[in-house]
Amino acid sequence: MSLDQIDRSLLDALTEDGRASYAALGSRVGLSAPAVKRRVDRLVESGVISGFTVVVDPHHRGWTTEAYVEVHCQGTISPRVLREAFLQVPQVHAAATVSGAADAILHLVAEDVRDLESALEQIRVGAASVSQTETSIVLSRLIHDRHGVAGD
Known part of the structure; x- marks a missing residue:
């Protein structure tokens, strides 16, 4: 599908506020x-928009420790x-295979360092x-997405 x-x-507006009304989006x-x-509806049907979700700040759930983990594997x-x-x-929280020395990189969000250690052992x-x-x-998030600056 070609996007005009x-x-x-519209995608920019929905990315910034997925709960905006059709009227508010229309005025924008x-x-x-x-x-x-x-x-x-057309963007959803064509797969450009794959879903709508709620993003909860992990700190509000008591998950105060974040880490990025490079995973190195033996063999293939x-x-x-x-x-x-x-x-x-x-x-x-997120995982991707990557080029370079590591095989994958993970973003972990844990309750505390002990919980992080447990997760690393599971991995x-x-x-x-x-x-x-x-x-x-x-230590601190500077930018948490492409549209905002973290306030932590």
């Missing part, structure tokens, strides 16, 4: 509320196997080919 400028503006992109609804392991292993660890044991992890604990 209105679609791009220059369309009526029914026209915005039709466009949003498929991304599917790594994904399945990482899904078993509730502290894994090392969960995928048999994990040989090493390198962990960097987040």
Whole structure:
């Protein structure tokens, strides 16, 4: 599907406020509320928008420790196997395979350092080919998404 400028503006507006009304979105992109609804429906049907979700600040859940973890594996392991292993660890907030020395990088959010340590142990044991992890604990988030500055 080819996106025009209105679609791009609509996606920007939805990214900033996924709860905005069709009328509010319409005033931002220059369309009526029914026209915005039709466009949003088309973007959903075509897979451009894959869903709507609520993003909760982990600190409000009592999860105050964040870390990025490089995962190094022995031999060859498929991304599917790594994904399945990482899904078993509730502290894994995001995971990706990467180029470079590491095979994957994880973003972990944990209650505290002890909970982080437990998650790291699960990661090392969960995928048999994990040989090493390198962990960097987040001290402060400077930018938490492309639209905002963290206030932590």
